[in-house]
Amino acid sequence: MRQVYIVGTGQTPVAEHWDRTAASLAAEALASTLGPLAPARVGALYVANALGGALGVQSQLGAAVATAAGWYGVDATTIEAAGASGGVALRQAYLAIASGACDLVAVVGVEKVTDVLDGRLEAGLALSGDADWEGIHGVTATAQWAMLMRRYMHQYGYEAADFAPFPVNAHANGATNASALYRFPISVDKVRAATMVADPLGVLDCSTVADGAAALLLASEGLARELSSVRIRIAGSAVATDTLALHSRPDPLRLDAAARSSSAALRQAGLLFSDIQVLELTDPHGISAVLALEACGFAERGAGVQCGREGAITPGGATPLATGGGCKARGDTVGANGIYQVVELARQLRGEAGKAQVSGAQVALAQCLGGIGVTAATHILLAE
Amino acid sequence: MRQVYIVGTGQTPVAEHWDRTAASLAAEALASTLGPLAPARVGALYVANALGGALGVQSQLGAAVATAAGWYGVDATTIEAAGASGGVALRQAYLAIASGACDLVAVVGVEKVTDVLDGRLEAGLALSGDADWEGIHGVTATAQWAMLMRRYMHQYGYEAADFAPFPVNAHANGATNASALYRFPISVDKVRAATMVADPLGVLDCSTVADGAAALLLASEGLARELSSVRIRIAGSAVATDTLALHSRPDPLRLDAAARSSSAALRQAGLLFSDIQVLELTDPHGISAVLALEACGFAERGAGVQCGREGAITPGGATPLATGGGCKARGDTVGANGIYQVVELARQLRGEAGKAQVSGAQVALAQCLGGIGVTAATHILLAE
Numbered sequence: 219m220r221q222v223y224i225v226g227t228g229q230t231p232v233a234e235h236w237d238r239t240a241a242s243l244a245a246e247a248l249a250s251t252l253g254p255l256a257p258a259r260v261g262a263l264y265v266a267n268a269l270g271g272a273l274g275v276q277s278q279l280g281a282a283v284a285t286a287a288g289w290y291g292v293d294a295t296t297i298e299a300a301g302a303s304g305g306v307a308l309r310q311a312y313l314a315i316a317s318g319a320c321d322l323v324a325v326v327g328v329e330k331v332t333d334v335l336d337g338r339l340e341a342g343l344a345l346s347g348d349a350d351w352e353g354i355h356g357v358t359a360t361a362q363w364a365m366l367m368r369r370y371m372h373q374y375g376y377e378a379a380d381f382a383p384f385p386v387n388a389h390a391n392g393a394t395n396a397s398a399l400y401r402f403p404i405s406v407d408k409v410r411a412a413t414m415v416a417d418p419l420g421v422l423d424c425s426t427v428a429d430g431a432a433a434l435l436l437a438s439e440g441l442a443r444e445l446s447s448v449r450i451r452i453a454g455s456a457v458a459t460d461t462l463a464l465h466s467r468p469d470p471l472r473l474d475a476a477a478r479s480s481s482a483a484l485r486q487a488g489l490l491f492s493d494i495q496v497l498e499l500t501d502p503h504g505i506s507a508v509l510a511l512e513a514c515g516f517a518e519r520g521a522g523v524q525c526g527r528e529g530a531i532t533p534g535g536a537t538p539l540a541t542g543g544g545c546k547a548r549g550d551t552v553g554a555n556g557i558y559q560v561v562e563l564a565r566q567l568r569g570e571a572g573k574a575q576v577s578g579a580q581v582a583l584a585q586c587l588g589g590i591g592v593t594a595a596t597h598i599l600l601a602e
Numbered sequence: 603m604r605q606v607y608i609v610g611t612g613q614t615p616v617a618e619h620w621d622r623t624a625a626s627l628a629a630e631a632l633a634s635t636l637g638p639l640a641p642a643r644v645g646a647l648y649v650a651n652a653l654g655g656a657l658g659v660q661s662q663l664g665a666a667v668a669t670a671a672g673w674y675g676v677d678a679t680t681i682e683a684a685g686a687s688g689g690v691a692l693r694q695a696y697l698a699i700a701s702g703a704c705d706l707v708a709v710v711g712v713e714k715v716t717d718v719l720d721g722r723l724e725a726g727l728a729l730s731g732d733a734d735w736e737g738i739h740g741v742t743a744t745a746q747w748a749m750l751m752r753r754y755m756h757q758y759g760y761e762a763a764d765f766a767p768f769p770v771n772a773h774a775n776g777a778t779n780a781s782a783l784y785r786f787p788i789s790v791d792k793v794r795a796a797t798m799v800a801d802p803l804g805v806l807d808c809s810t811v812a813d814g815a816a817a818l819l820l821a822s823e824g825l826a827r828e829l830s831s832v833r834i835r836i837a838g839s840a841v842a843t844d845t846l847a848l849h850s851r852p853d854p855l856r857l858d859a860a861a862r863s864s865s866a867a868l869r870q871a872g873l874l875f876s877d878i879q880v881l882e883l884t885d886p887h888g889i890s891a892v893l894a895l896e897a898c899g900f901a902e903r904g905a906g907v908q909c910g911r912e913g914a915i916t917p918g919g920a921t922p923l924a925t926g927g928g929c930k931a932r933g934d935t936v937g938a939n940g941i942y943q944v945v946e947l948a949r950q951l952r953g954e955a956g957k958a959q960v961s962g963a964q965v966a967l968a969q970c971l972g973g974i975g976v977t978a979a980t981h982i983l984l985a986e
Contacts, residue, residue: 270729272656275733278729278730292843294977298661298682299664309679313694314697319603345660348666349658456677457679462666588662589662593662
């Protein structure tokens, strides 16, 4: 397989973009990836989107985005894997270059959710679980994460307050990110005093679903040498799945797809989890980040929550997380999250992350999950 | 890039499968592709589906199908491109092997549409056009094809009856296919006497949307040699897009994405359209097949409809089409069509097509369209 490099990034602010279509948001994010390159040089376009069909926004988004971007005729593919859509689409874009089929490929994640009013958003989000055995009973992903958090607290002896450092860190970092939905800090006390959503998850333990688009331009090694002074190599790429229904898992606190996709991606890169200097995880709730940290090997089972308590997840810590605000403060763009993650990590690897910069970051891991870890996509990024 | 071979096929009957989930249909089609191989040998699974999100059936279908099939943990990706979903997914599966990332990859197209009662099916199908400028006004794909047929008749001087040989051929062939939705012949007179749907398209000029799943197993050259006595090579693979809205096209009777994806796929295979011995096109209406025949070079502009009149599209003709019944008689499984097409062509290339067999067929072309030719995916298949 050929080597694959990230040579351009772009993003819109995460916000309520009531006056925009999904395709126009995606086109905006794509435009800034190209720089002086002509669109006709792009061999393929991958569009990650979770909810366009479920919300009746638009299907065939690949072609819709190509039209909106003015990339007439381009080979365009739409990928859906709920919250893992971005990472799964990145893997396909990676394979298109690794195969030799293309030298330049764009991938954009886009979500447009805020002008849907009649309960379709909740119904659409619930489709990412087992629609026949979970969704039909009204179980949402938030309710399932709340049950996992309750189980974790019971099994390992923690309080809900032990999870609060995760949203606090996300907001502290989001405050420094001009593209974030929430650009203000919050405190542990505020998190614990917030209105309850799904006990023990309060409103400040929960991400907010919002609109946005983020894009990457990938190139083969030869083209990357021409185009870019700072090159970022995708050194590992893997997707794995778990059972669709949470109730089918023998150990619900183990995110098996997350574990297997991260170990496969690290193996491909020839690295260990301890080599990772900065990471992005699917962190709509503290419990989500905690279970993913454990699945990837950054913490022992039952000890992930301590990464929050001990400051390890802050930009100065051992496992800096959500440096752009994460799902909680950057905003939860569902199918676009996986691309926003990599745009943020590229900013870190280029040393452009300002107050949230992880000093000397050269090796990064991005992992996004669809549903309760049903699909997991992991990528390892190296500054070269 | 490595060579890619088709080493297994499977399909469910096209029907109203009221008692089945999408994932169980897909699992059934996949099961018969594997033969004695263990599921753990499959490196990646691609699921093509157009309407799972829009109909509220299930999202993350990749993982849902993996769960239903018992392929625990497999790298699974869902692809959506309306009626082109199957072909676009096949291209991703092709790239996964061509890249060297996998040696064995499965792709399944599945659609589950018949138990949706409240108008969501029509709304979901309309999303494949421009939702903001076409769908919102109630324009359906059928209405757009009817307008193109009217324009074609006006521009080139034909009658509606000139298009009737296309459904007549489809039904004659479908009558020999045990998996087809409609297994009875119809006559030109019946087609013209049928109830009008969207003038000049009568009900027998229109495909019926139905449930079904079709699957392919792809392998690298080395593995294909081990597994299969008759090997079918994917010699060309290409996807292209056109403008999302029909009204944006300077020449609406030219399916530009179809033209460009077929010429790219033929170029990759080192073949000319005249080398193709049997083909599958997106043919929900005669006009769709006519415009695709012209776009691919099988007929001059304005002359495609004559392929019907002169018997060229029958199994004994020069451009045998819809030998398994096509969209009209096999049934229109939307996102699964592109895989049903290739399952049928594999049957032809293996000489197993019975009464619809094209004598000595060694070279085949499959092309599927999303919406009114918005996305087009073309594959060239060679018996080796």
